[in-house]
Amino acid sequence: MTGGIGLLAPTLPAPKSETRLALERFLRHRSATVGLALIVLFVGVAILAPALSPYGPIATDWGAIRLPPSFAHWMGTDEIGRDELGRVIFGARASLLAGVVSVLLAAAIGVPAGLAAGFARGWTDVLLSRLVDAMLAIPFLVLAIALAAVLGPNLKNAMIAIGITTAPVFMRVARGSTLDVMTRDYIEAARAVGNPAWRIAVRYVLPNIFPPVLVQATLSIATAIIAEASLSFLGLGEQPPTPAWGAMLNAAQQFLTQAPWLAMFPGAAIFLTVLGFNLLGDGLRDALDPHRG
Amino acid sequence: MRRYLASRLVQIVPTLFLVSVIVFGLQELMPGDPAVLIAGDSAGDPQVVAQIRHELLLDAPVPLQYLHWLGQVLHGNLGFSWRLQEPVAALVLQKLPVTAQLAAMAFFFSVLIGVPAGILSAVKRNTAWDWLANAVGLFGLSIPTFWLGIVLILVVSVWLGWLPPSGYVSPTQDLWRSLATTIMPAFVLGNAIAAILMRHTRSAMLIALRQDYVRTARAKGLSETVVVLRHALRNALIPVVTLGGLQLGTLLSGAVLTEQVFSVPGFGKLVVDAVYNRDYPVIQGVVLTTALLYVLLNLLTDLLYALINPRLRTA
Numbered sequence: 175m176t177g178g179i180g181l182l183a184p185t186l187p188a189p190k191s192e193t194r195l196a197l198e199r200f201l202r203h204r205s206a207t208v209g210l211a212l213i214v215l216f217v218g219v220a221i222l223a224p225a226l227s228p229y230g231p232i233a234t235d236w237g238a239i240r241l242p243p244s245f246a247h248w249m250g251t252d253e254i255g256r257d258e259l260g261r262v263i264f265g266a267r268a269s270l271l272a273g274v275v276s277v278l279l280a281a282a283i284g285v286p287a288g289l290a291a292g293f294a295r296g297w298t299d300v301l302l303s304r305l306v307d308a309m310l311a312i313p314f315l316v317l318a319i320a321l322a323a324v325l326g327p328n329l330k331n332a333m334i335a336i337g338i339t340t341a342p343v344f345m346r347v348a349r350g351s352t353l354d355v356m357t358r359d360y361i362e363a364a365r366a367v368g369n370p371a372w373r374i375a376v377r378y379v380l381p382n383i384f385p386p387v388l389v390q391a392t393l394s395i396a397t398a399i400i401a402e403a404s405l406s407f408l409g410l411g412e413q414p415p416t417p418a419w420g421a422m423l424n425a426a427q428q429f430l431t432q433a434p435w436l437a438m439f440p441g442a443a444i445f446l447t448v449l450g451f452n453l454l455g456d457g458l459r460d461a462l463d464p465h466r467g
Numbered sequence: 468m469r470r471y472l473a474s475r476l477v478q479i480v481p482t483l484f485l486v487s488v489i490v491f492g493l494q495e496l497m498p499g500d501p502a503v504l505i506a507g508d509s510a511g512d513p514q515v516v517a518q519i520r521h522e523l524l525l526d527a528p529v530p531l532q533y534l535h536w537l538g539q540v541l542h543g544n545l546g547f548s549w550r551l552q553e554p555v556a557a558l559v560l561q562k563l564p565v566t567a568q569l570a571a572m573a574f575f576f577s578v579l580i581g582v583p584a585g586i587l588s589a590v591k592r593n594t595a596w597d598w599l600a601n602a603v604g605l606f607g608l609s610i611p612t613f614w615l616g617i618v619l620i621l622v623v624s625v626w627l628g629w630l631p632p633s634g635y636v637s638p639t640q641d642l643w644r645s646l647a648t649t650i651m652p653a654f655v656l657g658n659a660i661a662a663i664l665m666r667h668t669r670s671a672m673l674i675a676l677r678q679d680y681v682r683t684a685r686a687k688g689l690s691e692t693v694v695v696l697r698h699a700l701r702n703a704l705i706p707v708v709t710l711g712g713l714q715l716g717t718l719l720s721g722a723v724l725t726e727q728v729f730s731v732p733g734f735g736k737l738v739v740d741a742v743y744n745r746d747y748p749v750i751q752g753v754v755l756t757t758a759l760l761y762v763l764l765n766l767l768t769d770l771l772y773a774l775i776n777p778r779l780r781t782a
Binding site for chain 1: 483485486489493497605606608613614620621625719720724727728739741743747751753754761762765
């Protein structure tokens with residue numbers, strides 16, 4: 175009997191989950207896949223740096239000062255004879271580490287604050303929102319420079335400074351998404367069955383504000399990489415002799431007429447990494463929110 | 468309109484209060500004892516240090532220190548530069564016009580590039596033009612300001628010899644030389660905002676082009692140029708004005724690096740030099756002034772938005 179019904183029933187494909195649909199939309203997004211490929215490339219370069227670098231990043235050769243690109247040194251050598259390719263390869267570590275760690279820090283501060291503001295409303299919301307307004311009133315890089323300057327010039331402090339200054343953006347995104355999620359029927363249902371507030375926030379609200387937070391995180395990594403490069407350009411990031419793309423550009427500026435290639439490669443590396451995250455962020459946004467635009 | 472203005476003015480008071488708390492908080496984060504730093508050669512003499520601490524109220528409770536600091540700030544006293552031995556407020560006022568000129572020129576460039584690119588992208592949606600405009604936008608968002616500056620110096624100044632690579636001449640001194648020294652940094656600074664404006668204009672135009680009034684204009688037989696420029700753009704520009712105004716923070720952030728690359732003696736260079744010399748009162752003064760400027764210019768943008776938007780004007 176059951177077999178008979180099975181034969182007669184129309185063979186409809188199983189409905190696809192939201193996640194699967196988003197994944198399909200993402201994979202169809204050509205520029206997003208290019209972005210992902212760029213990120214994978216740079217992450218791979220950062221991880222495999224010791225194996226990929228033909229020379230050490232701090233090994234000096236006084237007989238090979240400011241050599242133009244050649245077969246021996248694909249990107250030339252710097253003012254104290256260090257291989258530029260090796261320094262660009264190792265420089266990926268500082269940039270990517272700063273991009274990811276500072277955004278994780280920003281999300282760790284901003285998302286719970288935004289969730290609390292949107293969930294509790296009232297005075298909690300007013301106070302947190304005003305604080306965010308105040309932090310956003312100070313131009314991002316100016317505040318990051320001031321914080322990095324008072325904390326002391328090193329990569330760890332640069333990441334803390336960027337993380338703190340990026341946190342308000344996450345708070346805004348999380349708050350806005352929480353307010354939206356709170357109007358949904360499943361929240362009403364979760365309340366009706368007697369779930370405590372913390373459980374509703376963690377179990378039902380948090381997973382549903384994840385997509386916009388993920389998009390923001392990807393785009394913020396791009397901003398954070400530029401911010402780290404800017405701070406290290408100003409001498410407030412990774413300290414010499416450890417290579418960092420921003421600091422390499424600062425040094426290259428002094429030899430612009432004699433060794434212009436020194437200014438090209440670290441800049442191109444920053445540009446391509448940031449481009450990768452921007453492309454990925456745009457693609458994720460289109461995939462996770464197809465109704466937008 | 469008056470009620471709107473009053474409510475906006477009331478809203479900025481807590482923001483400015485919290486900004487002042489953040490900026491004062493920076494002082495608390497600063498390493499070392501400011502009294503020892505100010506004492507300089509006499510830092511070894513505990514009596515001198517104690518006297519400075521007492522004079523600056525550094526031995527008072529933190530809330531009292533804050534109130535004293537706030538009182539000074541409200542009287543226009545932003546502190547004293549440890550390195551330059553000048554009042555910070557005087558330094559800020561001296562450097563501000565330079566950055567203002569750079570920012571105004573940068574904003575001009577960003578509108579000149581961003582708005583037409585956004586219109587073209589929306590009108591020619593899903594064509595090669597749209598793709599090109601988006602690519603230019605993405606390029607502007609992804610390229611680090613200081614690297615673009617360095618590349619332009621190399622190409623335009625070093626290789627072609629068209630413009631000076633660095634320096635600054637005031638427009639009151641020599642207008643043409645002033646333009647020659649600021650055109651490149653202004654372009655670099657405007658580039659990132661052009662990309663943002665292009666994206667905003669594109670979205671606003673796409674929405675405007677879908678509206679009934681555009682369909683009506685087309686049905687009346689008006690030419691596509693008139694429909695786009697007179698009917699769609701006029702409405703699309705309203706949100707673009709507001710969002711453009713919000714980019715002031717990006718301009719001020721970008722100015723820090725651009726001025727450093729092109730050796731323009733403005734606000735950004737002042738804060739970077741202060742960072743190099745651990746001149747904390749200057750850092751604090753610059754942060755406070757930029758925040759104040761940002762809040763005030765946002766207020767102006769909001770008022771401009773209310774003026775050009777009839778729905779808010781009559782509310």
